[in-house]
Amino acid sequence: MEKIPWMTYIMLILASYRLTHLIVFDKITEFIRKPFMKKITIETDEGPKSKEVPKSLFGYLLKCYWCAGIWSAIFLGVAYLLFPKITFVFILIFSIAGGQSILETFVGVNIKKVDYYGEHQKKE
Numbered sequence: 001m002e003k004i005p006w007m008t009y010i011m012l013i014l015a016s017y018r019l020t021h022l023i024v025f026d027k028i029t030e031f032i033r034k035p036f037m038k039k040i041t042i043e044t045d046e047g048p049k050s051k052e053v054p055k056s057l058f059g060y061l062l063k064c065y066w067c068a069g070i071w072s073a074i075f076l077g078v079a080y081l082l083f084p085k086i087t088f089v090f091i092l093i094f095s096i097a098g099g100q101s102i103l104e105t106f107v108g109v110n111i112k113k114v115d116y117y118g119e120h121q122k123k124e
Contacts, residue, residue, distance in 0.1 A: 004080075008088075011095035012076055018098030019072040024065050033062045 004012070022029055036059030037052050054060040061067045076094075079087040 008080075008091070011091050012073075012080065014096075014098035014102075015091045015094035016069065016073045016076050016098075018094045018101060019076065020065060020069040021098075021101065023062060023068045023072065033059070036062055 023032070036055055038055045039050050039052055041048050042051055043049075052063075054063050061071065076087070076091060080091060
């Protein structure tokens with residue numbers, strides 16, 4: 001087994017995070033999930049609400065963040081061990097995108113906090 005440098009390991013983590021998010025949540029991959037999903041109507045306190053649920057086990061694997069995360073980690077890890085030079089290009093791109101999305105989430109949440117507390121102080 002090859003020893004993986006710590007920086008590459010961090011990149012693999014970020015790349016797996018981004019690939020998982022791409023599979024489970026992003027609009028661009030909705031066409032992959034759609035055949036394995038169905039819409040149901042549920043009753044809520046606010047009235048009927050439409051919800052998308054998996055049709056099959058494979059649909060569940062595409063909609064479950066934890067499940068897709070395992071498979072993306074396996075895919076990227078094995079691909080890196082078998083074809084390190086080719087896979088590293090994808091790992092680099094996905095890890096940059098993964099790091100960026102984590103930073104964007106952090107910044108976005110903190111901007112909302114600043115706006116909230118700014119409005120709160122104006123009321124006092």
